[in-house]
Amino acid sequence: MTQFTNAELKAANAQRLLHPMANLAAMHHTPPDIIVKGEGSWIWDIDGHRMVDGVGGLWSANLGFGRKEIRDAVVAQLDELAFYNVFRGTTHPRAIELTEKLMQVMAPEQAGSVFFSNGGSDAVESALKLARQYWKIKGQADRSKFIALKQGYHGVHFGGMSVNGNTNFRRAYEPLLPGCFHVDTPWIYRNPYTVDPEALAIKCAEMLEREILFQSPDTVAAFIAEPVQGAGGVIVPPANYWPLVRKICDKYGVLLIADEVVTGFGRTGKLFGTRLWGVNADIWCLAKGISSGYVPLGATVLNAQLTDVFKQVDAGLATITHGYTYSAHPVAAAAAIATLDYLQRVDVVGNAEREGAHFMNRLHAIGRKHRLVGDVRGVGLMGCLELVADQKTKAAFPRGAKEVTQIAREAYTRGAMIRTSGANIILSPALTIERNQVDLLCDIIDASLTAVEG
């Protein structure tokens, strides 16, 4: 195997690799940090600098790095059967086992079947396509539209991008999929309506209902949303929002798609984000934590009622004419089985809830102390500090503001990897993080803000 020296790695870094969500010229000017090793919640860069990982890979390495059970399962699977497809006619043991395991874990969700893919964007794309197909099988082909939330993030495929609620991810690739519409998200910190969370949820739910009525309910296939909006800035809805959404979807026969790519498998301190709100979706989009990010995997879960509709013996519309070469890839499936086994054996979700509560308390204390922090949001082990130019007026920092980058660099130097998106510091450490690591992460963020505030 070709192995570069450190000097060669640094010289070639970002010269020809088109990095996601990054500008090529900016990457040449400030090359990305090269991470070489991970163990639990620790990571090391190419110069041997150790950091606590506040990013969890990318909301993904939920069980931390170096988890032996996942590693062993992956290696054993590579030895046994590195790949076989699950297109009509063939399957393999791990595909069958993972399906059974996932259905067992999602029994309270009344899950009925699952379609596997390679990541979150695939999981969303598959959900949107299966939702349309469901209505076609049911003889309601006009139900093709999707409604989504502003500030939502649903990945980067044409469907997901079209339901994304942020111009940044849409602009360069427009025109997008027709028939996608957006309504306000219940965002306490920035909304023109009210400071009362419960009233805001009612207002936003009404806006969803009005949009469904405006479009005409018999043309709307589904409403898609994250139980807690992640990439949009960890926007946690008021507790009454999702129950209201469920009611409205039921009233007009609109499918509810929960995009749990981030919130699934414990991130919020509950196994699924929908459990946080006591609501069942009709379709779930899963990825990231399903395999602890060790091997790419996406999953789109249909509830039992939808599954029954797809069971119709019909060589035409009820046949799934959608699929990826690597659907249910055996190595990814092995990683996911080991992850789900671990989640059943060890109280990782409880740890996320307990450490998450401590983490959020610490973040709120940091928010009260620093003038650059306008708002602190989060639940479980997903947190966000929204940085502002002026706390009183909530004046936002312009994109690329130097203070934001400076804070991230200060944290890096002090020994913490944090992620900035716009003027948000977004935090999503491993769900197995320990108390001393949570404290270290928070101490470093605190010190970094102090350093930049001067």
Ligand SMILES: Cc1ncc(COP(=O)(O)O)c(C=O)c1O
């Ligand atoms: C809620 C949500 N949906 C979909 C995606 C897309 O997932 P992927 O990057 O694996 O395609 C993401 C990625 O962060 C996400 O946060």
